[in-house]
Amino acid sequence: MQHPGPPRFCAVGERIELAPRSPDPDASYEWSLLEKPAESTLSAPDSPVLEIEPDAPGIYRFALESPAGTHEQRVRVFPDVRRPTSFDLERDELPEHDPEDVSIMGPFNEHRFGREYPTLEDGTYRYEIDRQPGTHRYGYVPGEDFESAVWEEVTVPGPGRPRVRLDGAVDEEDAAVVVTADATPGTDSEYDAADLAVEFYADDRDSLSDADLEIDEHVVRVPLADLEEAVRVHAVAVGERHSVADCVVVHPDGRVERPNDPPEWARDAIVYEIFVRSFTDPASFQALERRVPYLESLGIDCLWLTPVLESPTEHGYHTTDYFDTASDLGTREEFESFVDRCHEAGIKVVFDLVINHTAREHAAFDMSAAQVPAYDDWYIWEPLEEAAVEADDLEGGRDVYAPPSRITADGQTEVADYYFNWHGIPNVNYDSLAVRSFFGSVVDEWVDVVDGFRCDVAWGVPHGFWKEINERVRAQDDEFLLLDETIPRDPAYAECEFNVHYDTTLYYALRDVGNGERPAKAILEAATAPDREGFPEWSLHMRYVENHDETRYLTECGEDAQRAAVAAVLTLPGVPMVYYGQERGATEYRQLMPWEGDSRATTFHRRLVAARRDSAALSRGDLASIESEADSERVVAFARETEDERVAVALNFGEEPAQVELDCTLEPTDLVTGDDLEAESGEGSTTLAVEDVVVARIA
Incomplete structure (x- = not known):
């Protein structure tokens, strides 16, 4: 599997990384550049992992000499739009x-x-x-x-990225699969959908070549006669900018798969995040297992656990052993028992995968700091004069507040690379084949145990490695979930990498609305932002009011705003997430679970979850606008709809009840409370009293 993977797509000015997959750290790999645009001065670096910045638009074709043979990979580079x-x-x-x-x-x-x-x-x-x-x-x-x-x-300012989606079906008469590209212009684009170009590419790993593709504008035909194995077809929509690429897999029997699509179960998922060492006291897998009935009672069906592997820290993001569970939480057998119990309850378990960095206490870091040859390049080391610290700030030892450093054989001081002020978690070096091999084995170790990975600091790991991990987990379980922590979110991570993305746009909007800095209608602009940002149609977005890295919404914005914000998360499209304790009135972001807490808030969460479960429009319906007038800018209304159901939602972030007039007639029952609406109906309109949230079907 040492082929570097699918064709890659970028624009001039963007960096891109190419590397062998599942590499042998002791083997030899050599790249060469076979083709490039005439005006390019790019050359292939002399290293097994290429980091290149193409300088001209066009096609670049690389060859990788590996122990498994020679592999080719293309990079399509589009014009600079910066x-x-x-x-x-x-x-x-x-x-x-x-x-x-x-x-x-x-x-x-x-x-x-x-x-x-x-x-x-x-x-x-x-x-x-x-x-x-x-x-x-x-x-x-x-x-x-x-x-x-x-x-x-x-x-x-400028146009947004277009989007493209591929779908295929067999044409029995021609014995071919017809793949059609549905291309959509980006925001503020001067292109119509029909005017967008669509470029199709065969995958360099397969027997199919570009010459075998019968292309007619937005349609490509793949003849089946000589197809002995599955092949992949990639496509990019091009206007002023290029889209995230889509891909389909065409099988010899005519079946067509969409590898970019998320697991089917994720489309309806409601996530609950547990900060592992604060949910029970004492914290253990056995104690978690005893709380599964509580999770069932909330109606959630996906559990995200903060790290459960060996670590010297309470939060667990400083990993010291990737192949065993934390000793204070319990054995691996106890963890797997907990996962099995969740599965019995219909709850998927998502595991926090932390592979951008390790703890500075990890054995590999000790070896790298000591410049043991096999580990010398496991981490990113910079000369002191190039690092963002002064010599006086380097204390050595184990002071977590001092950046770790080492002295080279020639007496030079080098500082380990890190993000933000995270001195205790040095970044690993993905230019190292040993690092890539090691973390590939970490993925293999846990993919059969859990149902998905939430990938910490996903933006710090190269795209090429995530593409490899995506194919790696799908090969073992095509319903496996990948959730990225990319802040701010970036549509590039939707290209054969992640199924679900942190919705930072809605998060910030909900905070601003809760603090009175923006009107409530700002959440609708945020909810539709993925289209403007260039996220493809298949992307799912995890929507939340708080998590283990943020202050509690209740503390920052107050109870009234929190109820409306929670209702927004659970009634808007996307994958809603509830952070443990949110439903019990927790006020500190990693406090012990307040089991004695606010039962009224818990009931509110349960009812919202149940309403989402009971309504196809709320769980999978499209977001639709609805004409409304309110006596406060703290109020917003919208609709969710399927072919068979339309639901109206009105939210009030203010402290006082508000009156809202909607341009539709509602059925008389509030789907959240089950009570009759406080409403007056006119001809084609309804006036509601909204305390926090009203959800009702449109008649």
Whole structure:
């Protein structure tokens, strides 16, 4: 399986990584560049893992010499769409600081502060960079005080990314599979759907070549006569920009599979996140197993556990042993017993996969710090003069607040790479074949035990490795779930990588609405953001009001806003997530589960979950607009609809009940409470009294 994988797609100015799959760390791999655009000056680096930045649009064709033979991989590069962008911040918005020691961070530098520095002009910090159209989040950090960072957003004007979806069916008369591309223009595009180009590509791993594809604009025919094994067909829609690529697998018997589609069970899933060492006291797998009936009573069907592997920390994200469960939680057998009990209750279990970094206490880090040859390149080490720390900040030893360092044979100091201020979890190096092999084996170890991975710091791991992991888990279980923590979210992770994505856009909108900084209708703009952001149709988005990294919504925004926010998550499209304790009135983000807590809030959550379960429109229906008038901007209304059912939802984030007039007639029962609506119906309209949420079928 050492072929580097499917064709890759990017734009000029984007970096892309190519690497052998399931590599032998002791083997030899050599890349060569067989074809490139005439104006390109790119060459193939002399390393088994390529990190390239194409400098001209067109086709690049690479060859990889490996122990398993020679493999080819193509990279299709589209024109540069970046525009000059200024990331600004008024000096007065930062707390007292030294203006000579202010840095900027964001996705553009992988959230590393102390690397890029702005200019200060007339009281405004300014950092200029080329960015693609869309909304970009960035933070200014005074000195090393990450906790005092001030975050802002800037929107770069321009068209959004188009989208494409492939579907196929057998044409019996022609003995071929007809694959049709449904292409959709991006937001603010000048293209109509029919005007978008669609480029089709055969997969370089298969016997099928581009010449075998019979292409007619948005349709391609795949003859079955000489097809002895399954083949893959990829497609990209192209307007001003290019889409996330889609793929279908065509089998010799005419069957067509869509590898990008999420597991069927995930489309209706309601997730419950448990911070493992705070849900029971004491924390153990056996104690968790005893609480499964409680999870059943909530109506959830997917459980996300924070890390359960060996770690010196309470939260578990500093992993020291990837092949055994944490000794304080219990044995692997006890963990598997808990998973089996969840399965008996109809609950899937998602496992927190932490492979961007390890604990600095991990044995491999000790070996790398000691420059043992087999481990020397397991982590990213930078010369001190290039790192974002001063020599005085390096204390060595095990001080978690000091960046780890090592002294090389020639007496030079090197500092381990890390994100944010996470000194205790050094980033592993995916340029290392040994690292790629190791974490591939970690995935293999657990894929048969759980039903999915929530992938921590997914944005820190190369796309090529996630594509490999996606195929790896699907080969063993095509209903396995992959959920990415990518903040802010990025549609590129939907391309044969992840099924479900953190919905950071809705999260921030719900916070702003709850704090009174934006009107309630902002949640509708956020809920439809995936289309504008270029996410493909098959993407699912996990929607939440809080998680283990965030302050509690109740604490920040109050009870009234929280009830409306929870109702939004459980009535909007997507995959709703409830964070443990949210339903019991918890006020601290990792506190012990308040079992004696707010039973009224628990009943509210149960009723919302039940309403979603009982309504096809709420669980799988499309989001639709509904004309409404309210006496407060703290109120918003929308509809969910299928062919057979339409449901109206009205939310009130305010402290006082509100009156809302909808341009439709409602059935008399509130689907959440089961009570009669407080409503007056007119000709084609209904006036409601809304305390927090009203959900009713449209007559």
